[in-house]
Amino acid sequence: MGEPLLAVRDLAVDYVTARGPVRAVDSVSFEVGAGEIVGLAGESGCGKSTLAQAILRILPPPAVISGGQVWLGSTNLLSLSEEELRQVRWRRLAMVFQSAMDALNPVITIGEQIVDTLRAHTAVDEAQGRARAALLLERVGIGPSHLDSYAHQLSGGMRQRVGIALALALEPALVILDEPTTALDVIVEREILEQIRALQRRLGFSVLFITHDLGRMLQFSDRIAVFYAARLVEIGPVGPVGQQPAHPYTRALLRAFPSLHGEPSGRESIGGSPPSLQQPPTGCRFHPRCPLASPRCRSERPELRVVAPDHAVACFATA
Numbered sequence: 001m002g003e004p005l006l007a008v009r010d011l012a013v014d015y016v017t018a019r020g021p022v023r024a025v026d027s028v029s030f031e032v033g034a035g036e037i038v039g040l041a042g043e044s045g046c047g048k049s050t051l052a053q054a055i056l057r058i059l060p061p062p063a064v065i066s067g068g069q070v071w072l073g074s075t076n077l078l079s080l081s082e083e084e085l086r087q088v089r090w091r092r093l094a095m096v097f098q099s100a101m102d103a104l105n106p107v108i109t110i111g112e113q114i115v116d117t118l119r120a121h122t123a124v125d126e127a128q129g130r131a132r133a134a135l136l137l138e139r140v141g142i143g144p145s146h147l148d149s150y151a152h153q154l155s156g157g158m159r160q161r162v163g164i165a166l167a168l169a170l171e172p173a174l175v176i177l178d179e180p181t182t183a184l185d186v187i188v189e190r191e192i193l194e195q196i197r198a199l200q201r202r203l204g205f206s207v208l209f210i211t212h213d214l215g216r217m218l219q220f221s222d223r224i225a226v227f228y229a230a231r232l233v234e235i236g237p238v239g240p241v242g243q244q245p246a247h248p249y250t251r252a253l254l255r256a257f258p259s260l261h262g263e264p265s266g267r268e269s270i271g272g273s274p275p276s277l278q279q280p281p282t283g284c285r286f287h288p289r290c291p292l293a294s295p296r297c298r299s300e301r302p303e304l305r306v307v308a309p310d311h312a313v314a315c316f317a318t319a
């Protein structure tokens with residue numbers, strides 16, 4: 001893979017609550033290569049958004065980053081001042097949220113928002129900014145007449161497209177997509193993901209892609225990282241992880257989704273529910289739901305271990 005673009009090392013994030021800290025990201029390490037798409041999978045509440053927000057350092061309180069490093073190239077984002085971070089956000093690293101409404105300002109037009117972002121980071125005047133904003137909108141399939149629209153005048157799908165145009169405005173090296181199409185219908189979702197894919201091929205940025213939809217993730221990603229209860233349990237190239245998942249949780253997660261070819265008959269839900277992060281299970285956190293659990297799994301914590309080229313799994317039961 002060469003030098004990674006993003007390298008997350010031993011990252012830990014806690015939500016500080018009255019009942020004590022809740023660790024929502026627990027010693028997580030992984031990398032994203034230049035031009036690579038890495039999918040992040042896992043059930044609701046396992047810490048995916050917390051991880052994404054920690055990378056961008058936009059975590060709202062009561063969350064605190066308790067340890068680790070986040071390297072973007074040769075810069076550790078966790079050691080930057082707020083001012084230094086402002087130089088990095090949008091320009092080198094941008095995020096598209098589940099609801100673009102959260103990122104768009106309701107009281108100014110779409111055009112003004114894009115122009116503001118451009119002018120905050122580059123030396124363009126108003127006219128140049130507006131011309132560039134029109135090009136950016138065109139890139140995501142929106143006509144220039146919408147420069148003067150307000151976010152609430154657009155459909156959900158168009159708002160997400162504006163969010164993508166905005167994220168790509170300064171040609172960042174890495175774009176984090178946190179469930180960018182979850183609120184949309186299937187056809188609009190597919191169109192938007194295909195558009196992101198086409199732009200990614202053309203512009204060469206890297207993507208960290210978070211979704212509940214494992215089928216989409218398998219279609220879209222080069223590598224897959226699987227999260228369970230704040231920890232990374234498996235990471236590897238999309239082929240092996242999709243076809244020969246090594247972790248029992250990945251296998252269960254894949255079985256719980258309709259196959260890519262669309263026959264939902266084999267669909268099985270994962271028994272039980274994800275553990276509370278307030279008091280996670282001892283040893284391997286998946287052991288209460290795991291068909292392969294042994295006494296060792298209940299007492300000892302498995303670390304990620306390489307099982308095949310570029311493919312690592314945290315499980316004692318996997319050879």
Ligand SMILES: Nc1ncnc2c1ncn2[C@@H]1O[C@H](COP(=O)(O)OP(=O)(O)OP(=O)(O)O)[C@@H](O)[C@H]1O
Pocket residue numbers: 015016017022024042043044045046047048049050051061062212277278
């Ligand atoms: N404000 C908070 N106070 C305490 N704990 C919190 C708070 N926000 C989140 N958490 C904890 O962090 C965990 C991870 O939340 P996060 O939103 O990162 O999960 P997620 O994987 O993105 O879920 P989803 O798939 O539903 O978006 C939650 O299970 C919860 O225990």
Ligand SMILES: [Mg+2]
Pocket residue numbers: 048049050
């Ligand atoms: Mg989330």
